Each structure stands twice: as structure tokens, then as C-alpha cells.
Amino acid sequence: MKAQTSITRSAPAKARRALLGMAAAAMLAGGASLPVRAQDAASYPSRMIRITVPNPAGGTSDVLGRLLAKELGEMFKQPVIVENKAGGNGQIGAAFVAKSAPDGYNLLLLDMSVLTIGPSVVAQLPYNPQKDLAPITIPAYSPHLLVVRNDLPVKNIDELAAYAKKSGKPPSFGTPLASISQLAGILIAQDRGFEFNVIGYKGGAQALADLAGGQIDSAMASVVATNQLVQGGKVKAIAVTSAKPFAATPGVPTVASQIPNFVTGSWQGLLAPANTPPAVLDKLQDAVQRIVTRPEFAKHLQELGSEPSAMNRQQIAEWMRTETQRWGKVVKDNNIKAE
Structure with missing residues (x-):
């Protein structure tokens, strides 16, 4: 006779509560936090936000991340910090955020080519950029x-x-x-x-x-x-x-x-783990868009050689799909290998 591995409807309420408590404890012990509840989204953020930049300090993503962190911190009245997790051509930091709790407190800022080229050049990528990450906005594009x-x-x-x-x-x-x-x-x-x-x-x-x-x-x-x-x-x-x-x-x-419709560049994207509540994503998208369209911030972006993108979350997700297909074909046709 096989051992029963699930609790049925007739199981005591006490057993169910114990099982849920054990699951929560396991999540917390592993460094994750419980997902944001729907009723908590309105009060977001209520604590520190971490923006992971998967590159060394001083690069484009790092500079932009620190500019946004300062502005978001002032807007939200909560600390917003930037943490550099370099390595693996950006994949280490991206995978870290993709596997983080979908609560809006762990965000990712990077050149989106890490996500659109990675699946074609990195063997056994430990996450799926399109399934495990949710786009928020593209605060800066530099051709x-x-x-x-x-x-x-x-x-x-x-x-x-x-x-x-x-x-x-x-x-x-x-x-x-x-x-x-x-x-x-x-x-x-x-x-x-x-x-x-x-x-x-x-x-x-x-x-x-x-x-x-x-x-x-x-x-x-x-x-x-x-x-x-x-x-x-x-x-x-x-x-x-x-x-x-x-x-x-x-x-x-x-x-x-000279080559019709040829557009490339560095799209600096802000993303969150998949399943982050839409209300939280909306709040972040709105906040960043307000920041990058301020005249003084927009002027600073232009001086750096960038401009904000007008794509919304749904458009970014579709763009990721088409860019992944586009570069995947180039990689395959030319037998491109990662370092």
C-alpha cells in the first residue's frame, strides 16, 4: 500500500495549518520572502527596495541604476539601493532576481540584450527570461x-x-x-x-x-x-x-x-520577478516614467547619450519575444559561441 503524501479535505485543520507553517518556514530559511498579498499592494513599498545591476560599478546600467535609486527613494520615502552582482555576462545577477520572491523589493536593471541573446549563446541558462521576469519599463535607450x-x-x-x-x-x-x-x-x-x-x-x-x-x-x-x-x-x-x-x-x-528598418542599441530595462502583483508593477512603471520625463532628468539622459523608451509593459514583453527570435537566428546562422 502506497504512503499517502497529500492532505485531503477531511484532514484536520490543525494539520493543514502545520503544513503551511512548515512551508513558510522553509521559504524564509532559504532567503525568500512570502509573496505580496493583494491587499498589501496599495501600501507598496513599505521597506527597502534593492536594484540588482549584473555588471561592475561604473558602467551604463550602474550609473542609471544609481540615478533612479536616488529619485525613487525620494519619491517612495523608502531606501532604494543598488547592488552589483557581476559575472557570467550578466546572467548571474539576472538569475538571482528571476529566482527572488515576487514582492517588488528585488528589481533588476540591465542591458536587455543579456536577456534576448542569452538563451541562444548560454548553454543551460538557469532561468527563462520571458517566463521568469516581468518587464516594468525601459528608462533609457542608447543606440x-x-x-x-x-x-x-x-x-x-x-x-x-x-x-x-x-x-x-x-x-x-x-x-x-x-x-x-x-x-x-x-x-x-x-x-x-x-x-x-x-x-x-x-x-x-x-x-x-x-x-x-x-x-x-x-x-x-x-x-x-x-x-x-x-x-x-x-x-x-x-x-x-x-x-x-x-x-x-x-x-x-x-x-x-542605408539598411531599412535596422535598429539596435542598448535598451536599459527595469524588471521584477514573474508573478509580481500587477498593481506593484503599475506603481513602479508610473514612478519611473514620471522621473525620466522630468526636464532635468531627461536633459541628463540626453547628455549621457540616452533617451527614455515609450514602450509599456506589454510592448516590452512582445519586443523581448521578437528580439530573442531575431538574435537567435543570427547566432545559429553564424555559429556564434559565448566566451
Whole structure:
């Protein structure tokens, strides 16, 4: 006779209460907290909020996270802190939040490419970005800039393609491997009928430093990362990947003007664990949107080389699905592997 493993309707109420108490104790012992109850959503937040940034301090996500933490803390009258959990190309911090309690007190801020490329390049990803995380908002978008060394005789991507074909050797392209910048560069080169000689780097900053020093021919990174070098005359910008001319890069032609509908970049997304109450997500979305549309904050974003996105939660979720499919095909077609 098999042992009975579930409590039936006829089980004593005392036994049911004991079982629930044991489950709650196990959750708390494991570091999780009980989910927010529906009636508690109206009083959210009532304690400290932690924003996990899965990158080292000083990067784009970290800078943005700390700016938002300050503003949200003042708005909510509760402490909001940023905690850096770097490693695994952003996947360690993302998985940590995905597995956190869905109570609105553990949030994730990161470049969304970690979530849209990760499933294609990381074997056995320990979470599902589309199922285990709930989008809240995208407070900042910074398109990519395709930049070349100053003495390269090209002013746009068509001239770069012509140069590559005439020279008889692929121009070198510095990029972190299996990154959004590598995949975007591959698509541009394929559309224009040439190849890049991809030079792998640990991070985009190292590639840009070598480009400024004339050691490689080209690189691609967000406007936030590249524009200071462009404005300082260290490198030359030949294309920006925004859908239309970008305010922070006047005079730089868009890739979309030569390759229709080509849009890439760094979408800095704020997310929560899946099953976080919609009322909590609504409150966070509204708070961040109010912050990023304030004239002084919007001006600061523009100075950094970013602008807020107008996508709502449902639109972000759909965008994640289509971007995951888009980059998954590029990864498969080009046999891209993570470092």
C-alpha cells in the first residue's frame, strides 16, 4: 500500500495549518520572502527596495541604476539601493532576481540584450527570461555607434564596404564575443556584402581604447560608451543605429537610411520577478516614467547619450519575444559561441 503524501479535505485543520507553517518556514530559511498579498499592494513599498545591476560599478546600467535609486527613494520615502552582482555576462545577477520572491523589493536593471541573446549563446541558462521576469519599463535607450579609426578613409557604411572590398582584407572589428555589438556588426557586414575580422575583447571599453590607439579598424558600442571619444576626436563615427537621427550624435547618418528598418542599441530595462502583483508593477512603471520625463532628468539622459523608451509593459514583453527570435537566428546562422 502506497504512503499517502497529500492532505485531503477531511484532514484536520490543525494539520493543514502545520503544513503551511512548515512551508513558510522553509521559504524564509532559504532567503525568500512570502509573496505580496493583494491587499498589501496599495501600501507598496513599505521597506527597502534593492536594484540588482549584473555588471561592475561604473558602467551604463550602474550609473542609471544609481540615478533612479536616488529619485525613487525620494519619491517612495523608502531606501532604494543598488547592488552589483557581476559575472557570467550578466546572467548571474539576472538569475538571482528571476529566482527572488515576487514582492517588488528585488528589481533588476540591465542591458536587455543579456536577456534576448542569452538563451541562444548560454548553454543551460538557469532561468527563462520571458517566463521568469516581468518587464516594468525601459528608462533609457542608447543606440549603437559604428566607429572607425580616424585615418580610415570612410564616412559611412557603404564606403566602409567599398574599402573592405578594394583593400582585399576584412577590416578588423573589436567587440566582446557573443554580444549585441558583435551580432549587429555581423548583420551590417552581411547586408553590405563584406566581412569583418572579429577581434574578441573582454569588454567594450578595451576595444574602444585600442580603436582610439589605432590598433584596430572599427568597433561598435552604445552612444553612452562611444560619444565622448567621438567628440574628443579620438575616433570617427560613421553610423548610428537609431530609427531616426539621434539628438546626441548630430550629423551622423543612421544605418536605417542605408539598411531599412535596422535598429539596435542598448535598451536599459527595469524588471521584477514573474508573478509580481500587477498593481506593484503599475506603481513602479508610473514612478519611473514620471522621473525620466522630468526636464532635468531627461536633459541628463540626453547628455549621457540616452533617451527614455515609450514602450509599456506589454510592448516590452512582445519586443523581448521578437528580439530573442531575431538574435537567435543570427547566432545559429553564424555559429556564434559565448566566451
